[in-house]
Amino acid sequence: MLKKCIAGGLMVAAAVSASAQKIQATAVTTTINNLNNKYYTGNRAPLLKNYFTRLPVTAFRPGGWLLRQLELQREGLTGHLGEISIWLSKSDNAWLNKEGKGKWGWEELPYWLKGYGDIAYVLNDKKMIAETKFWIDKVLENQRPDGDFGPDVVKNGSRDLWTNMPMLWCLQSYYSYSGDQRVIDFMTKYFRFEAALPDDKFLEDYWEKSRGGDNLLSVYWLYNITGDTFLLDLATKIDRNTADWRQENNLPNWHNVNIAQCFREPATYYLQSAKESDRQASYRNFALVKEKFGQVPGGMWGGDENSRTGYSDPRQAIETCGMVEQMTSDQYMLQFTGDTRWADHCEDVAFNSFPAAFMPDYKSLRYLTAPNMVQSDQANHAPGIDNNGPFLMMNPFSSRCCQHNHAAGWVYYAESAWMATPDNGLAVQLYTEGNLKAKAGGGTPIEIITKTHYPFDNTIQFQVICGEQVDFPLYLRIPDWCAHPVVKVNGRTLSVTGDDKGYLKLKGSWKNGDKVTLQLPMAVRLQEWKANKNSVSVNYGPLSFSLKIDENYKQRDSKETAIGDSRWQESADATKWPSWEIFPGNAWNYGLYLDKYDALRSVSVVKKEWPKDNNPFRNDAAPIVMTVKGKLIPGWKIDQYGLCDTLPQSPVVSKEPVTELTLVPMGGARLRIAAFPVAE
Template identity: 50%
Template sequence: MMNPILRRLLLSSAMFMVISASLKAGEVELVEKPDDSVNNSNYVSNRDPLKETPLIKLPIGSIEPEGWLKRKLELQAEGFHGHLMDISRFLKKEENSWLSPEGKGKRGWEEVPYWLKGYLNLAYVLDDEQMIDEAMVWIEGALNSQKEDGWFGPDKKRSGVATKLSGRDDLWPNAIMLFCLQDYYDVSGDERVIELMTNYFKYLAKVPEDKYLLGYWPKMRGGDILYSIYWLYNRTGEKWLLDLAEKNHRRTARWDEDVVNWHNVNIAQAFGEGATYWLQSHENSDLMSAYSNWQKVRDIYGQMPGGMFASDENCRKGHDDPRQCVETCGMVEEMLSDETLMAITGDTVWADRCEDVAFNSLPAALTAEMDGIRYLTAVNHVKSDDQEHNPGIQNGGPMLHMNPHRHRCCQHNFGHGWPYFAQHLWYASADNGISAVFYTDSKVTAKVGKAGEEFVIKQTTKYPFDGKVYFEIASGKPTEFPVYLRIPGWCSSPEVMVNSEEYAFSNQDDGGFVKISRKWQKGDTFQINMPMKITVKKWTENHDSVSVNRGPITFSLKIKENKFRSGGTDKWPAYEIHPASDWNYALELADSPEESFELVERVWPSDQMPWTHEGAPIMLKAKGRKIPQWQLDRFELCQELQDSPVKTDQPVEDIKLIPMGAARLRISAFPTAGHGENAAQWQPPKIPELLPYSASASFENDTLEAMYDQVHPESSGDQSVHRFTWWDHRGTKEWVQYDFDKPKAVSKTSVYWFDDTGRGRCRVPQSWKLLYKDCGKWKPVKTRQKFGTELDKWNTVSFEEVKTESLRLVVQLKPEFSGGILEWKVD
């Protein structure tokens, strides 16, 4: 059977030609994508031999967002991101190595360029002179730091998180700063950027291949450097840059072959590297790797709404429920990848995927006022507190806390999400036209037509809550050029009006564009209407749960939110959000599920804040039944879903659903209520008996409970199960102990050791023994068997039966290594 992705690419063009044959002679037609057989003469686009892209990002300042998006950007500037230099220790100017011409000092890793990437673009989009001045301090710092050999930025003292790299071996932070410099050049035309990047890439070209892109972060995210190499090549035409691009691709993790890493931000940021390289290689397999990578991740871990996937740091086998989270960093990197792939391919599926994240996930990752952020957000997320939820989620620490002072990477990096989205509302097309891709109130000033005539087009809409979008040519001399209007994949019957002429299309379910080709002039109007229907999607691979959608919006149960201060400072407090109403509902669906809901349209919020309970302009009335057994589990997380339909004897209640992005607490992947033989009984969460384990040391992100949770690992390096470790004690003598509630006869023990060779510093112990307590003294058990330290198996020891109140397992850790246990059984 043909791959559905390939089938889409091969057949969509033919489908469009058949549909467009019945339309007026070429003025309004359906097309798969803008014509990429020509080269845009008004904007910098790809030079030979790079493939021309159907769409081209417009220069910063071309697009002025209005309405809710502008308010979102203003809130970001007023919130903690706009003042992060007063909050974050990494942005302190004193001794900051990003401001040192010699690259000396402190705080020289990713945090400064992460923050600047968003802050600079936010300043430009809002045209805020004070913010621009602050950003320029850091831009000048980078420009003034270049050495004679081409290196720039922090030098020998650079060191980061989760990496052994130091100094110049770590190319990752510079890769981010290159984006900042490109954006600055886009506005200023400052040739110092071209000079710096040319000299820096000459430096990289001289780095021996076996020394290039060393280490975890640079290797995973080398695609960002590839993008910058092509950016510079398109402005200088220096052929040696193509050789560097090939070396960069060879040394980058092979995302063109498979999903090579399961860290959520790496996936979101790098899954499309092959498609970027396709511009040079022209190999279809490179292009297709972006599609197959995206699909593979969603097939395994993304069987849920919201556009993302279950990866609360890393994807973990068996942890694919909608209660698992994803990083805020992952959301904004997914959006940028989708925006970039939209330009490279012209395939509107990438815009659909970007909107899914932008409208349904990102707004809820921060407080509505954007004065707090949480590291992790889930599709089914019923409590946002300052507690640790490990190992229910992978990391320890208060990852669900809305706190502007924590969550280091997301705290600095989330900021580019909305500014970059605003810059991609419109694109230039390869055939000197203009394309509206993401619909929201805005104004675009763009050069169009063969002569590059400047046109201003205003867009007015309540999208994504309403499907009507209006456009007006505000200025421009009569000029022929095409206008492209994106058709979302959920829209089957778009309607278009050009001045007073109407065009309607049916059976259109594969995205694409409406292309309007004519001589445009000031005063012309056009509009697109995309009827929005309520739909119910069944997630057959996730317990037959369902999600409810209308257009690009997915809905969540409206859970009353008790938001209160929890830490922080008076100026920048942190918040917890607890549920103040029941959340454990199954949907009661009619035979035709879509008929189970009533749309309620509300007055548009005067404060332009639709991503709140109060401001949401649409709502659904629905019916639901409580599932009393569905509760928080032992990790204080929403219990994982079970098979639907669910048997419940609770009465039918009226419930309300609001847009998922407006719900900081939400149930968006619902079980359904049922009756009879096909309905399953919901099992309450298993709360294990609190066994009296203790240890000489225990890493805060691990748990003693792992040793008796009865979840058996597949190997000693199994990252999908919970673990106990003595980290960061290394080479020492350590112990774990089990105290029985009363003396017990025991004669056998089994241990499954943890060992993360290749990933970390835990190994099986050098040796171990078992002691039992007798009259207050520890004595060794008597056995002729070996105390095994074998990998990937149970190490079982039988011994002479003893009756004791306590057992202690004592290990001698290997020199320079720590160790741990995945499971410990006593019989």
């Protein structure tokens, strides 16, 4: 469960220029959502106002390691999936047919396009933008007279609308990029089609019924632009027909991606209902799954395909799709609630789970990744995991949903790095290097340049670029793990007003060249997971750490090692796009040997050079490592299913000698032990 802490002793620095410029600093829990930002589209009455408003898709241009992840995606699977996936073929594709007929056409195309297109816009890649526009134009041109669009899939006598939901998100991003009025007309016509469907023919199938919240978000997006009141009635209809995500101690289903994607549906409808019970239902959903299956490091939980009672050990895995959807849900929950805990959680998943699901070059990925995973191969590990087939294989030809949907993970993260505030200010939510261009204060265009190696370093530097002096509030999120942040504005210091934990609000008049330096001191933390055999994980700031395991890669044929429902184009070259098995090259079955009186004394932090290729999510390039003492636990082995066996109960008596272990950031470890037994 997410925890909220109050930390005292906040210190802030501010500057006073020669012209009586003064920056006031206040610690606040969040913004006050009693206004709408003047320059960016927020919620229109009667919807509750958001605490934060999204900026246009290209407002923030990432740099540093995040830019490198997007470039690697472009150079890797995301950028070339059109050469591989049969679902992206332009032959016999239902997305290219006005009647929605074709052999290929369901969720895969929009899953891929919502990430691919946004990466194209953010990188300003002309070739990718042209490819994106090809698909967007065809969707807009192929709307049917009744307003429906997309693959004409009928299940159990009802039109399956799930596949259209991610395509609506593609259209919304395209509108943010282009301002193309066709999108507004198209979506208005489509939502009138949805409004006309009878309830007994609306959101009836499993996927669409679970995921109605995605449809709901698109309805509110359009309402905030047009104000068409029929959209509010449609929103109520969607909420009424979506699966019940308001149950006290249960969920409508336990599919891992559905949970990550759909737990927020009641909080979304809360914007219209204004019922605190709706808001709390989403918190309760999240707390329930974390309590039952998520007592592990990395932010996610043991889902495999479906979370199962009795399967909550850290060797249980989560889909790559689940990580993407959870990060996205965290970003929306932050907007709806103003609660910084969602940004903290988004970082946890993004830094510690998501990058490990890919090969370092992003040219292949695996369906499932676990906090404790010591073998990644083509074997069938069921029933140890809830999937039959090679679901741990790094394969670019495999995993249909994740193969396409992973594209949105990092780019959505970049788009949520900054948000607008109701008082015409700006809030930095997810610290990363890059350039922001936005309007603030009285409408003055400003630029804020961010330099940082966060989360691998604790210092973030900002520089304000503006043509004239401008008065606006700047909100700096303070992570929950950070007790004593320090902010310097042009090098001068003063005490902060208030002791709330959430944001440092810097309010005053900013001039061209002003510099802000935020320091978020990081410390080693040991987290005990009592529900998982008293195991422990090791943290430093927002990073969780894993045992460094030598990773031995074995190249395989992607076509021969693909999951059974995978499909690829005849021209797809498996030699150009190989799959990989990964085996451990050294012992992994260690418990931590900790000082009985001061466990933190057992851990040392070692800083290293920043990687020259700007990709820190690799064991051999990790800019931070840790050393800790441990003991081998001989009885903890690979089990009959080919998985890391379940954790032994801590403390574990071991007669093996004490040895020094190296820990690396969990997000760069493709093989990992991140939940450790404690050895005696």
